[in-house]
Amino acid sequence: MTRAWTLPMSFLLCGSVVAGLILRENPEGGVATLLLFVLLAGAHSPLVFPRSIGAEEARRRSALDGRPVVFWRPGCKYCLRLRARLGRDAHRLHWVDIWRDPAGAATVRAVNDGDETVPTVFVAGRPHVNPEPAWVRSQLPPPE
Structure with missing residues (x-):
C-alpha cells in the first residue's frame, strides 16, 4: 500500500520545499508551484483510478x-x-x-x-x- 503513495508523497514533499524557496522572492510563483506539485501528486496517486x-x-x-x-x-x-x-x-x-x-x-x-x-x-x-x-x-x- 505504501509503495503506491511513494511518488505522490515525493511530489508533495519536493513541491513544498521548492514552493517555500520561491515564496520568499515571489509569493504568487510559490503558490503556483505548490499547486502544480499538488496536481502532479494527485494525478499519480491511486485516487484517480x-x-x-x-x-x-x-x-x-x-x-x-x-x-x-x-x-x-x-x-x-x-x-x-x-x-x-x-x-x-x-x-x-x-x-x-x-x-x-x-x-x-x-x-x-x-x-x-x-x-x-x-x-x-x-x-x-x-x-x-x-x-x-x-x-x-x-x-x-x-x-x-
Missing part, C-alpha cells in the same frame, strides 16, 4: 459481464493516459492494481516475459499490452 479489485475477482466478474480487466500500477504514465482517455467509461472496466495484488502482478509477468508491463488489458481472456484507449473503449459491452 476506479476502485481496484483482486485479479481473481476481476476474472470472475469479467467472465460474468464480459468487461475487460485492466492491470495497472500507480505512477505509470501509460496507465494514467488510458484512464484519462477512457473518461467515464473507465468505471465500466475491472481494474487490478498490481502493487496491491500479488496475483495480479504474477499474471502480468506471465504474459510479458517476466516484466510488469502495464497497462495490460485482458479482453475475453487474451492479453493486450498498452492498447490504444479507443480500442479498449470499443471492446466494452453495450451499456445496460
